[in-house]
Amino acid sequence: MSTWHMDDGLAVRYADGELNPTLAASVEAHLLACDRCRSLLTPRVPDARLDRVWAEVADAVDTPVPGPFERLLRAIGVHDHTARLMAAAYSLRLPWITASAAALLFAALASGETTRWGLLVYLTLAPILPVAGVAVAFGRDGDPAHEIGLAAPYSMFRLMLMRSAAVLTSSSALALVVGLGLLGGSWIAAAWLLPSLALTSLTLALSSRFDPRHCGAVVAMTWLFVVVSVNFREPSLAMFGGVGQVGYLAVAFASFALLFFRRREFS
Amino acid sequence: MIEAVGLVKTYGRDRVLDGLTFTAGRGVTGLLGPNGAGKTTLIRMLATVLAPDEGELRLLGRDPAGDRLEIRRRLGYLPQEPGYQRGLTVFEFVDYVAILKEMVQRRARHDEVRRVIEEVGLTSVSGKRIRTLSGGMRRRVGIAQALLGDPELILLDEPTVGLDPEQRLRFRELISHIGQGRAVVLSTHQTEDVSALCNRVVVLKAGRCAFEGTPEEVRALAEGRVWFSAEKSGVLSWRTGDGLFRNIGSAPEGARPAEPTVEDGYLLLLGDRTAGVTA
Amino acid sequence: MSEHETWTDARLLDAVADGDRRALEVLYGRHAPWLVIRLTRRCADPALVDEAVQDTFVAVWRTARTWKGKGEVAAWIWGIGIRRLLDQLRRRPAVPLPAYEQVMVSAEEQVLLGIEYGELGQAMSRLSPELRAVVQATVLDGLTTREAGRLLGIPAGTVKTRMMRAKALLREELV
Numbered sequence: 001m002s003t004w005h006m007d008d009g010l011a012v013r014y015a016d017g018e019l020n021p022t023l024a025a026s027v028e029a030h031l032l033a034c035d036r037c038r039s040l041l042t043p044r045v046p047d048a049r050l051d052r053v054w055a056e057v058a059d060a061v062d063t064p065v066p067g068p069f070e071r072l073l074r075a076i077g078v079h080d081h082t083a084r085l086m087a088a089a090y091s092l093r094l095p096w097i098t099a100s101a102a103a104l105l106f107a108a109l110a111s112g113e114t115t116r117w118g119l120l121v122y123l124t125l126a127p128i129l130p131v132a133g134v135a136v137a138f139g140r141d142g143d144p145a146h147e148i149g150l151a152a153p154y155s156m157f158r159l160m161l162m163r164s165a166a167v168l169t170s171s172s173a174l175a176l177v178v179g180l181g182l183l184g185g186s187w188i189a190a191a192w193l194l195p196s197l198a199l200t201s202l203t204l205a206l207s208s209r210f211d212p213r214h215c216g217a218v219v220a221m222t223w224l225f226v227v228v229s230v231n232f233r234e235p236s237l238a239m240f241g242g243v244g245q246v247g248y249l250a251v252a253f254a255s256f257a258l259l260f261f262r263r264r265e266f267s
Numbered sequence: 268m269i270e271a272v273g274l275v276k277t278y279g280r281d282r283v284l285d286g287l288t289f290t291a292g293r294g295v296t297g298l299l300g301p302n303g304a305g306k307t308t309l310i311r312m313l314a315t316v317l318a319p320d321e322g323e324l325r326l327l328g329r330d331p332a333g334d335r336l337e338i339r340r341r342l343g344y345l346p347q348e349p350g351y352q353r354g355l356t357v358f359e360f361v362d363y364v365a366i367l368k369e370m371v372q373r374r375a376r377h378d379e380v381r382r383v384i385e386e387v388g389l390t391s392v393s394g395k396r397i398r399t400l401s402g403g404m405r406r407r408v409g410i411a412q413a414l415l416g417d418p419e420l421i422l423l424d425e426p427t428v429g430l431d432p433e434q435r436l437r438f439r440e441l442i443s444h445i446g447q448g449r450a451v452v453l454s455t456h457q458t459e460d461v462s463a464l465c466n467r468v469v470v471l472k473a474g475r476c477a478f479e480g481t482p483e484e485v486r487a488l489a490e491g492r493v494w495f496s497a498e499k500s501g502v503l504s505w506r507t508g509d510g511l512f513r514n515i516g517s518a519p520e521g522a523r524p525a526e527p528t529v530e531d532g533y534l535l536l537l538g539d540r541t542a543g544v545t546a
Numbered sequence: 547m548s549e550h551e552t553w554t555d556a557r558l559l560d561a562v563a564d565g566d567r568r569a570l571e572v573l574y575g576r577h578a579p580w581l582v583i584r585l586t587r588r589c590a591d592p593a594l595v596d597e598a599v600q601d602t603f604v605a606v607w608r609t610a611r612t613w614k615g616k617g618e619v620a621a622w623i624w625g626i627g628i629r630r631l632l633d634q635l636r637r638r639p640a641v642p643l644p645a646y647e648q649v650m651v652s653a654e655e656q657v658l659l660g661i662e663y664g665e666l667g668q669a670m671s672r673l674s675p676e677l678r679a680v681v682q683a684t685v686l687d688g689l690t691t692r693e694a695g696r697l698l699g700i701p702a703g704t705v706k707t708r709m710m711r712a713k714a715l716l717r718e719e720l721v
Binding site: 014015017020021022023024025028029031032033035038039041042044045049050052053054056057058060061062 | 555567570571574575576577578579580582583584586587592596599600603604607618620621624670671675678679682686
């Protein structure tokens with residue numbers, strides 16, 4: 001390689017497209033290997049144009065890549081900023097969802113083996129998952145900026161409701177799919193729905209006063225205790241029958257009322 | 268900017284704030300006090316995260332009990348443990364907080380995020396995960412999010428804790444810079460932060476304001492009350508590097524005086540009342 | 547900040563692979579101008595060129611790790627750039643390209659040609675525009691026959707036949 005370099009005149013002509021193609025080709029080959037000559041071309045492109053393109057590059061590079069759940073939310077019409085807030089909860093991330101799915105699958109498969117107890121296991125487990133999900137969606141570990149969020153203008157109450165709704169929906173969707181798939185199409189496969197709602201809303205309502213993780217633990221434990229003690233001698237699905245379902249609806253209603261009443265506590 | 272009168276906060280039987288009264292304006296105000304003096308509680312109160320049990324508080328001319336939203340829109344807060352979610356990059360985290368600060372326009376929000384990241388000097392690492400950064404850089408991420416939206420009041424809870432001297436120096440430069448034209452309140456238990464950085468200092472002791480003034484005034488409290496000796500004497504006394512003891516208290520006749528520092532003044536303020544060593 | 551400006555391209559690219567945004571900015575400052583000009587000589591539409599340059603540097607950011615460390619960073623960037631331009635051209639209707647015209651070569655330019663490509667360069671300048679364009683696209687720009695066809699707006703088969711004719715003519719000239 002010789003020590004030939006471009007001069008300003010050649011640079012101008014090249015940039016203006018006035019060089020014949022073969023000469024231009026030589027210049028281009030040279031430019032690939034010589035930064036000194038490349039810098040001769042810098043003033044030949046307007047700054048405004050370069051800045052404009054850079055602004056686009058910077059934004060594309062900086063923009064956080066949304067995860068699958070976030071993309072799903074956006075696809076159903078949620079604003080991208082709201083989706084970002086919602087999806088940041090730990091219990092809406094892949095590890096959690098996979099673990100929940102695995103737990104449900106396990107329970108459903110187990111219920112195929114024995115009869116009464118098996119189904120009961122599934123119906124007992126399904127409501128606990130959203131409770132755990134909600135408990136883990138807030139507080140220190142669940143939220144990326146918990147304390148900072150408390151001092152921010154965005155309504156934490158609203159965020160909490162949205163996230164809980166997302167947790168409940170995703171958990172229910174999973175449980176529905178697994179249930180219908182493995183347990184047949186009877187109403188039994190969805191008998192956990194109202195209990196889910198009841199337990200989750202209860203956890204939320206209690207979280208206005210206590211640590212969400214404690215609330216979740218207490219609610220889950222109480223539920224387990226009740227199910228086990230009612231069905232200890234003779235496992236039956238009475239708890240999930242018509243009367244039971246009305247009861248769950250009532251609990252859910254009361255919890256939401258309490259939640260609404262105490263909503264200022266969350267800010 | 269901040270007017271507090273008789274703030275009281277009780278946790279169980281613990282009266283963490285016991286009638287605290289002070290004011291703070293533009294510039295950097297330091298909240299100095301030992302651990303447990305109620306600094307974090309006070310900062311949280313100023314950040315509208317906590318409400319006082321008794322007393323009056325006015326932030327930016329407004330009452331936090333009724334006008335919280337407007338105060339929060341003009342506030343920046345860096346708690347002691349910001350709790351970054353693992354796996355988030357610098358940009359993603361600051362962007363998240365920006366959404367919490369109601370910046371819904373994506374492009375404008377991203378421009379603002381870039382601006383604050385640039386202001387704290389972290390542009391080169393904005394794409395890196397926070398967990399891979401050093402302590403000093405993480406702290407700067409915290410400052411960046413507190414700067415979002417150009418707030419009038421910035422609250423920093425123990426921002427220099429855990430930083431090595433070099434990091435602390437760079438940090439102080441940053442805080443000095445952001446303190447211009449704004450009210451910055453930072454809590455610390457280190458007097459060097461105060462003397463290097465603060466225009467005003469509020470000394471907290473047992474939930475009350477033990478002193479309010481400039482660092483120079485704190486230093487002046489110890490004028491004539493610090494001396495060297497060959498042996499322990501005075502109520503507060505410790506051995507220095509060259510073998511002599513540095514004492515604070517009522518100096519005996521003919522004692523060799525020492526040049527008082529802000530720390531001496533501070534220790535005097537904290538000193539035991541019954542031993543008669545208070546300011 | 548100004549420290550980045552003293553780094554070599556290779557080192558900057560390494561930093562970009564590591565998530566260093568400032569390094570990308572410096573690389574952009576060094577390479578965007580020539581890329582814009584070189585791409586403009588393949589496609590007259592400035593909006594498409596801008597999009598291609600933009601996509602190029604985003605791709606640099608995302609794939610910095612894949613650069614093997616061999617050859618010039620500029621060449622690697624060109625490889626990305628020309629393909630991004632092709633992507634743009636594929637999506638929009640074909641834009642007329644600047645005509646590769648036969649122009650009188652001055653004596654000075656003959657010398658320069660001689661330096662870069664020796665006799666080959668001079669022989670090339672005597673080829674017809676269509677043949678030269680094909681040689682340029684495949685040999686100099688590093689495109690495959692299909693990509694060259696897309697750039698020039700001709701079928702890949704035509705690219706192949708023209709390449710064969712060009713090679714035959716050049717071989718004649720150089721013998």
